[in-house]
Amino acid sequence: MGDIRRSCIDCAVKNCSRMQGAYPQFCLTTHMDEEVLADVMAQYENELINKVAVASAEVEAEHYCRFTRIEETMAFAEKIGARKLGIATCVGLLAESRILARILRRHGFEVVGVACKAGAQPKESIGIPAYCTEVGPNMCNPILQAKLLNKEKTDLNLVVGLCVGHDSLFYRYSDALCTTVVVKDRVLGHNPVAALYTADSYYRKLEA
Incomplete structure (x- = not known):
């Protein structure tokens, strides 16, 4: 198979989710392109995008494992x-x-x-x-x-x-x-x- 490029799918820590452990060496969070991240976060300032993102999070939190x-x-x-x-x-x-x-x-x-x-x-x-x-x-x-x-x-x-x-x-x-x-x-x-x-x-x- 040759060399495998490790990424999120190879992670068993999931520290980006719970912040209760250490990031693996190949973690995308610790090797983030800050320019890309800043551009992405700016997208959420769009009214529609923000509405969808907030609504999605609310549905998850309000109905978690029930709906x-x-x-x-x-x-x-x-x-x-x-x-x-x-x-x-x-x-x-x-x-x-x-x-x-x-x-x-x-x-x-x-x-x-x-x-x-x-x-x-x-x-x-x-x-x-x-x-x-x-x-x-x-x-x-x-x-x-x-x-x-x-x-x-x-x-x-x-x-x-x-x-x-x-x-x-x-x-x-x-x-x-x-x-x-x-x-x-x-x-x-x-x-x-x-x-x-x-x-x-x-x-x-x-x-x-």
Whole structure:
């Protein structure tokens, strides 16, 4: 593997979180580019950025280990004044997205959703290989999902089970802030962290 560049993912101290220990030699905090840090902290002076950062911290503190992600999402939306919510959903999770929309509407939110296959464009139209049609003839279109929700002028967009990579394109093209409600994992019931919990046992193959 060669030399490994150590960073936060190699730290077992987490002194930056609790301030109860010593920083490791490779710590990013003690080797910080102060110009970058100053520029970053200045970003929080922006009204919107500050509102989002403060609201996020408040939701964490007020509902720590008590609220589900659905509940936290609603609490966050309320704190930032987001009343019109967009749902960018995989067609395979439309049933779950309908339930989510029902819950959101009962809490007073306006909801509009766009499924990944909206527009019904064939995969071949953008050069996707023919073998990919074995799982369906039409392409996922996250850019269209973003553009349609942009047109709706949503305040906050919720991602429900978009494919790896398709979610990246949606985030890139969305005008509104985004948060993820469901991460797709067809094998693990949309709970990808289960593979990490069992990486030393059942999913040892991940490091093979």
